[in-house]
Amino acid sequence: MKTKSLGSVRKSFSPWTDPDAKPFIRFENVTKTFDGTAAIDDLSADVYEREFFALLGASGSGKSTLLRLLAGFETPTRGRIVLDGEDMTGIPPHKRPVNMMFQSYALFPHMNVEQNIAFGLKQDGMAKSERNDRIAEVLKLVKLENYGRRKPHQLSGGQQQRVALARSLVKRPKVLLLDEPLGALDKKLREETQFELTDLQYELGITFIMVTHDQEEAMTMADRIAVMGDGRILQIGTPPEIYEAPTSRFVADFIGTVNIFDGTVTARNGDRLKLETGAGHLLEVDANEESVSRARSGEKAAYAVRPEKLRISAKELTGPNVLSGEVWEIAYIGDMTSFHLKMDDGKIVRVSMVNASRESPVQLTWHDRAWVSFDPDAGLLLAN
Numbered sequence: 421m422k423t424k425s426l427g428s429v430r431k432s433f434s435p436w437t438d439p440d441a442k443p444f445i446r447f448e449n450v451t452k453t454f455d456g457t458a459a460i461d462d463l464s465a466d467v468y469e470r471e472f473f474a475l476l477g478a479s480g481s482g483k484s485t486l487l488r489l490l491a492g493f494e495t496p497t498r499g500r501i502v503l504d505g506e507d508m509t510g511i512p513p514h515k516r517p518v519n520m521m522f523q524s525y526a527l528f529p530h531m532n533v534e535q536n537i538a539f540g541l542k543q544d545g546m547a548k549s550e551r552n553d554r555i556a557e558v559l560k561l562v563k564l565e566n567y568g569r570r571k572p573h574q575l576s577g578g579q580q581q582r583v584a585l586a587r588s589l590v591k592r593p594k595v596l597l598l599d600e601p602l603g604a605l606d607k608k609l610r611e612e613t614q615f616e617l618t619d620l621q622y623e624l625g626i627t628f629i630m631v632t633h634d635q636e637e638a639m640t641m642a643d644r645i646a647v648m649g650d651g652r653i654l655q656i657g658t659p660p661e662i663y664e665a666p667t668s669r670f671v672a673d674f675i676g677t678v679n680i681f682d683g684t685v686t687a688r689n690g691d692r693l694k695l696e697t698g699a700g701h702l703l704e705v706d707a708n709e710e711s712v713s714r715a716r717s718g719e720k721a722a723y724a725v726r727p728e729k730l731r732i733s734a735k736e737l738t739g740p741n742v743l744s745g746e747v748w749e750i751a752y753i754g755d756m757t758s759f760h761l762k763m764d765d766g767k768i769v770r771v772s773m774v775n776a777s778r779e780s781p782v783q784l785t786w787h788d789r790a791w792v793s794f795d796p797d798a799g800l801l802l803a804n
Contacts, residue, residue: 433643435468444469444627445490445595450499452485459485461651472621472628474638477648483631487597490629491520504594519593523600525584527572534568537587558586561620578609589624598630602637614640635675639663647671669802672724679769681723688717692796695721699765704740707801725799727772730792732759734784737791743769747788761790
């Protein structure tokens, strides 16, 4: 049982901010083509020792190919991968200090739990007594001490996932690669396992690299996230950086839910911009330093603001950063309520309201007229 929270420890872990820190894994201008098409396109990135690093992207973004390149199952067309100072070029998978846990778990159905875990050690010629000690150690680690004699079909999905994890860890790799590790679990078990896996990763001190298409999973588990698209890394950052400070329209739109207002800069006063949208709405917004330097009067701009940063009211509001529309959809999710408002120009604006009390303070229903507002610093002027 966990006796203390690791939140403060993980919060202080940020070797990527240290200019003197040496990357543990380095992808250097890596390209991988299949039939002339680039699955990975001139990609460079650094991962640090003991980091929980997530590759997040839609199907076909290149994340699984990058994982397979690191594991040695694929060979780069160009570029190289360096792990702990050693160039991985030409080193076969079984000689790399990495292990991979697959989404399917790939357990041998005719073997019991102990035999599944011992398989790799037996292939390496490890003595039986040492194998038994290792097996007992990892079974305790994943809380399956009493399940060693069971076959995979006698286990739940969560227990099978733990066996696959134990088998991946028993050889004590320097890096553990996880390909959609929680995809086969139900929602509640997946949420519980996310925290267990991050705590386990810290306790073991092993570098984890995880591939996932699940944004919530990446945000919950990873120290940093690499958002991928078309074989490239579009942004690397901590979960708050990725969510609150996306560097492109694609990342803003891909991560979570966002409202993007396209407009024209009509005035600028210091770090405050006035934008007029195509529907005639006037926005007064704060902008980041980089985008302010580019935003000139008459130029096009896009402003992104998350649904939870908006306020909704059944009473008429006036002034800048106020929008009005018809309540088009309502989703009561328990901890929050999501409203979709249809503006007069047809644009859908999404608003999320936390249900802090049992009775909603905003009495709105379908087809009601509603007003939303937000502060000038609620969102971000997008770079593109």
